[in-house]
Structure formats: structure tokens, C-alpha cells
Amino acid sequence: MSKLNASDKLCFVNFIFKNGCTDSVAVAETSENLWEEFLSKFCKDGKALKNNILTFNGIDGNACVDMSTVAKIEISDKDKGPLILINSQLNDETDKKERIRWKKLI
Numbered sequence: 001m002s003k004l005n006a007s008d009k010l011c012f013v014n015f016i017f018k019n020g021c022t023d024s025v026a027v028a029e030t031s032e033n034l035w036e037e038f039l040s041k042f043c044k045d046g047k048a049l050k051n052n053i054l055t056f057n058g059i060d061g062n063a064c065v066d067m068s069t070v071a072k073i074e075i076s077d078k079d080k081g082p083l084i085l086i087n088s089q090l091n092d093e094t095d096k097k098e099r100i101r102w103k104k105l106i
Helices: 031-042 089-098
Strands: 011-017 022-027 053-058 061-066 070-076 083-085 102-104
Touching: 011 031, 022 053, 031 053, 031 070
Parallel strands: none
Antiparallel strands: 011 022, 011 070, 053 061, 083 102
């Protein structure tokens, strides 16, 4: 992992998991470079590889994600995670009235 400079532009790899939770990893790369890196890990000569684990370098270490648990990947300049699904009786009642299903972790 190279040293992060103040002038580096950050982007975020936002994972939306099949269970509804989300998480983000900050990366000091451009979104174009990241998509190319991800494609190279999952496709070779136009054929899909059977890679279930995605590993890449975030700004504070390596990220390792089991792709069988991921519903969607987004790359953007905004941090969209982590969010978790709340399963409490109080929040279920709030959900029925205001349709609130998510709570941001601090």
C-alpha cells in the first residue's frame, strides 16, 4: 500500500449485501482504475472466472469480500456505509408509520 497524500482523490467502494446491509471502503484510486482492476479479477479473455473472493487495497489496509454475499457494488465519491437493518420492536413500529428501515452506525 502506497503512502496517502493530501492531494490524492478518494473514492469509495460501496457494497450492498444480500441481507440489506451496506459497507464502504475508501480507496485512493480513480473509479475507472478500480473498475478495470475488478474486471481483471472476475473476467479473463471475455470469460467469467470463478472467483468468489475480491481483495483490494483500501486506504487503511486490505479489503477482502466474499462476493457470494454481495448483491451490488457501487463506486462513487460518497461514503454510503455502513448501514444495518434494524430488527427491534420499537423500530418495527417506526417502520410501519414512517417507513424507516435503516440506521447509520457511528
